[in-house]
Amino acid sequence: MTSPGDPLADELAQAAAALARATAIAVSCHINPDGDALGSAMGFARAAAAAGKAVVVSFGEPFELPGYFSLLDLDLVVPPGEFPAAPEMMITFDAADRARLGSLAVSSEAAGTLIVVDHHVTNKGFGDLNLIDGRAAASAIIAYDLIRKLDWPIDQEAALALLLGIVTDTGRFQYSNTSSRTFRVAADLVEAGAHPEAIGQMVYENAPFGFLSVAGAVQQRAVLEPEISLVWSELRTADITSAGITSAETEGLIDYIRIAREVDVAMLLTEVPDGTKVSLRSRSRVDVGALAAAFGGGGHARAAGFTFEGPAADAVEKVREYLYAG
Numbered sequence: 001m002t003s004p005g006d007p008l009a010d011e012l013a014q015a016a017a018a019l020a021r022a023t024a025i026a027v028s029c030h031i032n033p034d035g036d037a038l039g040s041a042m043g044f045a046r047a048a049a050a051a052g053k054a055v056v057v058s059f060g061e062p063f064e065l066p067g068y069f070s071l072l073d074l075d076l077v078v079p080p081g082e083f084p085a086a087p088e089m090m091i092t093f094d095a096a097d098r099a100r101l102g103s104l105a106v107s108s109e110a111a112g113t114l115i116v117v118d119h120h121v122t123n124k125g126f127g128d129l130n131l132i133d134g135r136a137a138a139s140a141i142i143a144y145d146l147i148r149k150l151d152w153p154i155d156q157e158a159a160l161a162l163l164l165g166i167v168t169d170t171g172r173f174q175y176s177n178t179s180s181r182t183f184r185v186a187a188d189l190v191e192a193g194a195h196p197e198a199i200g201q202m203v204y205e206n207a208p209f210g211f212l213s214v215a216g217a218v219q220q221r222a223v224l225e226p227e228i229s230l231v232w233s234e235l236r237t238a239d240i241t242s243a244g245i246t247s248a249e250t251e252g253l254i255d256y257i258r259i260a261r262e263v264d265v266a267m268l269l270t271e272v273p274d275g276t277k278v279s280l281r282s283r284s285r286v287d288v289g290a291l292a293a294a295f296g297g298g299g300h301a302r303a304a305g306f307t308f309e310g311p312a313a314d315a316v317e318k319v320r321e322y323l324y325a326g
Helices: 009-021 035-050 067-071 098-110 139-150 156-169 180-191 196-204 210-220 237-243 288-293 312-325
Strands: 024-029 054-058 089-093 113-118 129-132 223-225 230-235 265-272 275-282 303-308
Touching (some): 009 089, 009 113, 009 129, 009 139, 024 035, 024 098, 035 054, 035 156, 067 196, 089 098, 113 139, 156 180, 210 237, 230 312, 275 288, 275 312
Parallel strands (some): 024 054, 024 089, 089 113, 113 129
Antiparallel strands (some): 223 230
């Protein structure tokens, strides 16, 4: 539970009051959801449904998910076309800005009340009520606090979804965002019925065979630039097509190059229809959140990204210039 001195205490109280009055709640998260985005959304949605609220969950196109989400009960999820056009109450999870909602950004603008729950330090707040805490290890932590503030039940399915968000956004509790409170919340979710081994097996030990060839291609292309403490590689559309997998099943590939001990920054450039998706990770020295923000993106000091309207080679050159200048 939050303490009276918590900086989000007032926002949590206001959001809880608004949600308690609502009869129907539309829940969303960012496009291409990761474990924290959909885990937070589903954990909250399950608690809201258990409290008697009418709930739907969705996210913008592409409407596809990595296979590991099959460990969750997704009965509340609807395609974006079935999401309310002008919901009376809407709440978003893990979206650092409105654009990250994709096609559901229109619904967020038309919502009677919009609540934004997020832990990205670059989020300036685009809701009527903003529950943003850059110190939180995951948006799932804030979702947990909000559910507890509402005194809604957290059943086994809700607990599993929230724990999924925490485990994935802390890198299995090994990233620097992991605090003592992270473990306390995780322990409470395990007591509520969440099974950590289910997350471990489905998220970290479960990939299609084609993923191996994609990972191999990314590793073979890796380039080391020790003078700016950078390692980078590319993920191409042809890699995914030839392997017979979906883009959603390539999550986590940056971890295959970030392990190089010679560097502080790892960068994975993914070919997308509108240019290049740039994913960034840092060990300690470089604030990749600031780096991403310089190119219109955002994230955290140790994990961030942006979309570049151009080929991968040009994106690499821009990042090089930034790192040399720093």
